[in-house]
Amino acid sequence: MDQPVSTLASSPTELDRPVAATDRPRFAHPGIAFGCDYNPEQWDPSVWREDVALMREVGVDLVAINVFGWSSLQAPDGAFDFSALDEVVELLHGAGIRVNLGTATASPPPWLTARHPEILPVMADGTTRYPGGRQAWCPSSPVFRQHALALVEAVAARYADHPAVALWHVSNELGCHNAQCHCDESTRAFRRWLRERHGTIDELNRAWGTSFWSQRYTDWDEILTPRLTISTRNPGQVLDFHRFSSDELLGYYRAEAEVIRRHSAAPITTNFMVTAHIRDLDYWTWAPDVDVVANDHYLDHRLGEPRTELAFAADLTRGLAGGEPWLLMEHSTGAVNWQPVNLAKEPGQLLRNSLAHVARGADGVCFFQWRASLQGSEKFHSALIPHAGTDSALWREVAELGRVVGVLGEVAGTRVRADVALLFSWESWWAADGENRPTHEIAYLDQVHALYGALHDLGATVDVVRPGADLSGYRLVVVPGLHLVRDAEAAALDAAAASGTHVLVTFSSGIVDEHDRVRPGGYPGAWRDLLGIRVEEFAPVLAGTGLALESGAAAAVWAERLEATDADVLDRFADGPAAGMPAVTRRTGTDGAGDAWYLATLLERDDLRDLVGRVLTGAGAASEPGASADVEITRRAGSDGRRYRFVVNHGSADVDVDARGTELVTGIAVDGALAVPAGTVRVIREEGAA
Incomplete structure (x- = not known):
């Protein structure tokens, strides 16, 4: 079957965007993209032709280049030398490989920081971070921006009309290391941002609650970034600084994109970091500015459930894309190099992880990087070609993945459909995890x-x-710990419930407004009426202290002294600081409204799954038969009637699923039970009734 063209674009929101959504270029690619970062400057030119031949061999068809090329492109006198990059672009184009062209601005060369040390970032403790790593620049620095945009201008002018350029890649993982800077330039920029946001110094004082601890400001010049203090800091100030820092880097992205758009009509993106260990950028505000949402994701083995976090990150990235397909710009073939213990992937895990992203909406599977580096900070980071070379088990897995991505091309352009929504907010993350x-x-x-x-x-x-x-x-909306919520956002959930959507809200939700100001009258202030409850006091418990519910369910960490004002009590605390008080409540919807559930503690995994199962059933929300913690089952469908079911078996036992159609990984016809062996993935093009 011919592979359809995948057309990816982020969807508009209420936020302003420099270019109207309907006018934005769309990233079109034949089938599912299979790609990587390529850093030819690390290798002798004699290797380049071999690399391109091997890329063709395994089906690589989208390559990101010039991500870290600044010091190779520009000399201290300002002169540019594009000869090597020209050759690489031509080699890739000659092999039919499309280019995701970086602007090379991710890290400044040593000559720039030596001549302009004022661009170096300053940390919250007032110390400067020096060159020798990457991203050694202040997002507010006009000097850095001047030099960086001059480089972008030169790159965009040279390659704007080259037929190999399918996508522009602004910088790289913006804010991974330098999201917050406390230098004098950042302080001045923060003050300008605050003026625009609050208007007057009196409004700022109200927003930050500066009457506490005698913090009232009388002039904008008195305000600093929230550097470390001898006590804890003003939470309103810290929250606004998070917002400012995210906006400042977004402004930098927009500046690069504006330069590119003067020269090229090709789509522009940058790689987000939707992952558990990066929290500094509010990607809800960024997504409208990229022509295709792209994400970098690496399994984080510091988490209890890294595989489930992968699924969450993929679903969140799809949310940022407005439900449209998106690109997995980076992930790994094996171990990374930046965790305390960098675990290698077990046989088959590369395919499972990659297709788990595709199952959740990715129309591109790309890696850092093509060849494992021999030197530098990431020399032990895995790559498509490992240090062992092509005579290796990993290379053979890469070849198999390339084959499978090729046969899945027909899935491109389809979308994931869901009955359940989960509300997530970076602002709430910042506020809830305050000092x-x-x-x-x-x-x-x-x-x-x-x-x-x-x-x-x-x-x-x-x-x-x-x-x-x-x-x-949506049949069900889940609201886990949404600490900060605006009035209009709270009203949106109220309206959904009134129209028949069921809701499940958990503790620490609806507590503060957008200024981190507590909503008075009892918790959860924003949703007391919706839930029919009133919490008088939080009652967390010490680490290692178990809590029991009257039903026999086990909990930990959190309890609340709560009364049900207009809700049924389904379970109570049997012990602990809230003994005898409600732990699980439900306000039954009337006149077509949905039920509103509240959970006042953190249940242990099995008990939480049982409760959520009850809520799902009551809401009439669909769940996939046969799915479990070890078996992911997800569906994608097209507006033209195409339907695909992904079954990713992470477990140690074979499973059977009922299916009719064609299994694409193996190419076999299916009419009844399909065996999915342990550790494998099967993708069924479904036929017959939906």
Whole structure:
């Protein structure tokens, strides 16, 4: 079957964008993209032809280049030398490989920081970070921006009309290391941002609650970035600094994109980092500015459930794309190099991880990087070609993945459909994990991952959406620990429930407004009426302290002194600081409204899954038969009637699924039970009734 063209584009939101959504270029690719970062400057030119031949051999058809090329392109006198990059572009183009062209601005060359040390970032403790790593630049520095945009101008002018350029790649992982800077230039930029946001110094004082601890400001020049203090810092100031820092880097992205657009009509993106260990950028505000949403994701083995976090990150990336297909710009063939213990992937895991992203909406599977580096900080980071070369088990897995991606080309352009939405907010992450909070034994992502994990284990397909989004069409909306919520965002959930959507809200939700100001009258202030409850006092417990519910369910970390004002009590605390008080409530919807559930503690995994299963059933939300913690089952469908079911078996036992159609990985026809061996993936083009 011919591979269809995948057309990817982020969908518009209410946020302003420099170019109208309908006018934005779209990234079109034949089938599912199979790609990588390529850093030819690390290799002798004699290797380049061999590399391109091997790329063709395994089916690589999209290559990111010039991501870290600044020091190779520009000399200290400002002169550019594009001869090597020209040769690489021509080699790739001659082999029919499309180029994702980087702007080379990710890290400045040593000559720039030596001549202009004022561009170096300053940390919260007032110390400067020096060259020798990457991203050694301040996002607010006009000097850095001047030099970087001159480089972008030269690159864009030279390659704008080259037929190999399918996509522009602005910088790289913006904000991975330098998201927050506290230098004098950043301080001035922060003050300008605050003026625009708050208007007057009196409004800022109200927003930050500066009457506390005698922090009232009388002039903008008195305001600093939230450097480290001898006590804890003003949480309103810290929250605004998070927002400012995200906006400042977004402004930098926009500046590069504006230069490119003067020369080229090709789509522009940058690689997001939707992952558990990066929290500094509010990608809900970034997504409208990219022509295709692209994400970098690496399994984080510091987490209890890294595989489930992969699924969550993929669903969140799809949410950022407005449900449209997206690109997995980077992931790894094996181990990374930046965790305390860098675990190699077991045989078959490369294919499973890659297709788990495709199952959740990715129309591209790309890697860092093509060849494993022999020197530098990432020399032990895995790559498509390992240090062992092509006579290796890993290379053979890469070849098999390339084959499978090729046969899955017909899936491109289809979308994932979900009955369940989960509300997620970077702002709430920043606020909930502040310095002074009820307990440090649980963080925002702990609740998010726990609730998502229960839905995942039950086989529910989940859209991760921003607060305030249109929730019509969902049978169930889950709200885990959404600490910060605006009035309009709270009203959106109320409206969804009134129209028949069921909701499940967990503790620490709806507590503060957008200024991190507590909503008075009892928790959860934003949703007391919706849930029919009132919490008088938080009652967290010490680490290692178990909590029991009257039903026999086990919990930990958190309890609340709660009364049900207009809700049924389904379970109570049997012990602990809230003994005898409600732990699980449900306000039954009337006149067509949906049920509103509240969970006042963190249940252990099995008990949480049982509760979420009850909520799913009550909402009439679909779950995939046969799905479990070890078996992911996800569907994609096209507007033309194409339907595909992905079965990713991470477990140690074979499973059977009922299917009719064609299994694409093996090419066999299926009419009844399909065996999915342990550790494998099967993708069924479904036929017959939906």
